Amino acid sequence: MRVKNHVMTGLRCRFACALGLVLAVTAFATLPAIGAEEKKGPALVLITNVDVWDGTSDAVQKGVDVLVEGNKIKTVAKGIKADGATVIDGKGGTVTPGLIDMHQHLTLNGGTAAGNNWDAYVQGAHASRAAEYLLRSGFTTIRDIAGNTIGLKKAINEGILPGPRMYVSGPALGPTGGHSDWSPRTAGPGEKDYQQKVQNTHVVDGRAEWLKAARWNLRNGADFLKVMAGGGVASEFDPLHLQSPSPEEMAAAVQAAKEYGTYVAIHAYTDDAYLKSLKAGVRSFEHGFLTTEKSIKPLAQAGAWWSFQPYGGYKLLCGAYPDWYTEGMKKKGKMVCEGVKNTIKTMKKYKVKTFNGSDMFGWDNWHNALVNAASPTTDLPDDLKYTSLESMKMSTSAPGQFLRENVNQNRNDFIDAKLGVVEKGAWADILIWNGDPTKDISLILKESNLKLVMKDGKVYKNLLVDPKHESFRAAPAPAGHSFTM
Ligand SMILES: [Zn+2]
Structure with missing residues (x-):
């Protein structure tokens, strides 16, 4: 030997x-x-x-x-x-x-309002560095959920760039005025903003437009679809209790996903949005920090999954907001903070299948993917804490099971093992x-x-060998910008 x-x-x-x-x-x-x-x-x-x-x-x-x-x-x-x-x-x-992060946004550098000074090439260059950083931090698989990372995933798969295995949604679908509509106040109806132009989001209305955008994503190589099924915190014009998209628009997205053997993941906070999406056949439910027993019990009964963002959903929204948050965003953040404790308690009560994702975006945030993985144990109040073992399962075998069961063998790049x-x-x-x-x-x-x-x-x-050894590979410390790990 x-x-x-x-x-x-x-x-x-x-x-x-x-x-x-x-x-x-x-x-x-x-x-x-x-x-x-x-x-x-x-x-x-x-x-x-x-x-x-x-x-x-x-x-x-x-x-x-x-x-x-x-x-x-x-x-x-x-x-x-x-x-x-x-x-x-x-x-x-x-x-x-290896760790799995189920809620990443590699191309949303600097938050939803940022990026207007960059073209898609620079955004892609940033995203590729983030991918390498996450891999060398221990994330061997990530799910990029809203953003134009279809090409980056292909480059990583082909060995051209270093990075985690990626499951990618492509541009997130949402209605005018919804959580994927980040246009400025002065934009006219249908006028495309920066994030739409670089294919991080689609703003679409009516069943026909939804089908077209969903099929376009899948045709380009999306592994699943991301739908903004209600309002969000980090965006200006969408109230958290927004009722759009319509049930018909949700159904169109789910139909297109099924045509390709895959599923829809939704961004939403409320019972109404969760129930509407569950009825349409959605499998992955992000955030949900204003949900109650009304939607959580049916979620458990349907065997659907909760995608938990402990750091972004609890620690951040119950603490210090990013400096790019507007007053409106801060107000919505406070509302979420009031609901989140009940949601976590109820998700645990009904034993909803749960995995972990960080929802980090922006250059100072990539290292928070690790903070987030530990967060169910390290950051939650004592009566809501998960054990270290539970947190590790939520970032390894639980998402592994979800990804295996919800993207069929014709569509799943990593189904062989x-x-x-x-x-x-x-x-x-x-x-x-x-x-x-x-x-x-x-x-x-x-x-x-x-x-x-x-x-x-x-x-x-x-780090198991001496730094002088040819096999030594140091900690992730890319030059430039504010990597502060
Ligand atoms: Zn997100």
């Missing part, structure tokens, strides 16, 4: 892939060389000297090894022998599945922590506690 802390990294893969292309071209006339390469099979990586939390169990397994073959987990067992494997000494750390778990056959999306985050999730907030990030079998962060 070759014992060496030396694994292929994402960055090195880019060189290797380029080299591979050259070799493949050169080897076209020399078939035996290709045959020899094939015989070697996919690379084996053996992770030793670790405890393993599999994403679903209540306890870690002590002293268990993990064998990765190519981009999948081959075995999780004690004392694995694997000839020819590259060995990673986990130094007594805890292996967990499980996400959010460490088990035989799952994607090799693996973190190694200093300590056990299922016992104390607050340890994820200290950057140096995350020792290794592996996504798809490739290593993007590695």
Whole structure:
């Protein structure tokens, strides 16, 4: 066995892939060389000297090894022998599945009102840096829910840019005056604002326009649809209790999603909006911080999922608002803060299936994705707190299950293996922590506690070796702007 802390990294893969292309071209006339390469099979990586939390169990397994073959987990067992494997000494750390953030907006830099000074290229450049930052912070999968990230997802999938696996909605659909209509007061009816022009949102009215916009998103590669089903806090003209879109418009979005084998996720706060969307066949319910038993009980009965934003929904709206919030936004934020405690209590009472998403946007906020993952345990009042184990499940196996069950095999880019778990056959999306985050999730907030990030079998962060070692990959600290982690 070759014992060496030396694994292929994402960055090195880019060189290797380029080299591979050259070799493949050169080897076209020399078939035996290709045959020899094939015989070697996919690379084996053996992770030793670790405890393993599999994403679903209540306890870690002590002293268990993990064998990765190519981009999948081959075995999780004690004392694995694997000839020819590259060995990673986990130094007594805890292996967990990579984190999943179910509510990101990589292209909404600087909030909904911002961006008018940028073109889509600069916005995309910012988004790609955010993607790399999140990956190296431990998020191996994210769901980008409102924004033009369809191209970024493709670039990451093709190995052109480093970033998490992405499920993307494309532009969010909403009616005139709804939460995706961020035009200034002076805009005429139907006049497109910046966010519509760069395809972060669609403002559409009537069944025909909704169908067209929804099908356009799906045709371009959206994995699911995002619908603004009621008013929001971080926008100027939409009251929280807004009754549009109409039931017919909601039904059009759900119909288009079903045509492609996928689902609709909604932004909404109220019982009325939740009930209308549930009736239309929506599966993923974001925010909901003014909902009560009236809609939460039917949500539980239907087996639909609550997408919880503990940091943005509780800590932020019950605390200090971003500096770009207007007086109107602050007023709506206060209303939400008054409802959120009852909502959390009732969601728990009815055991609504729940996953976690941060709803972060803007350059100072990417690191808050980690704050958000810990937030159900670290930020909520004592009577509403989730345990560290529950919080970890909400950011790993729970979203993994949702993503597997709600996008069918014809539409789901990552259906070949499980996400959010460490088990035989799952994607090799693996973190190694200093300590056990299922016992104390607050340890994820200290950057140096995350020792290794592996996504798809490739290593993007590695503090397990000496900084001089060729496999060392430092903490995420991109140059420029205000990364303050
Ligand atoms: Zn959002």
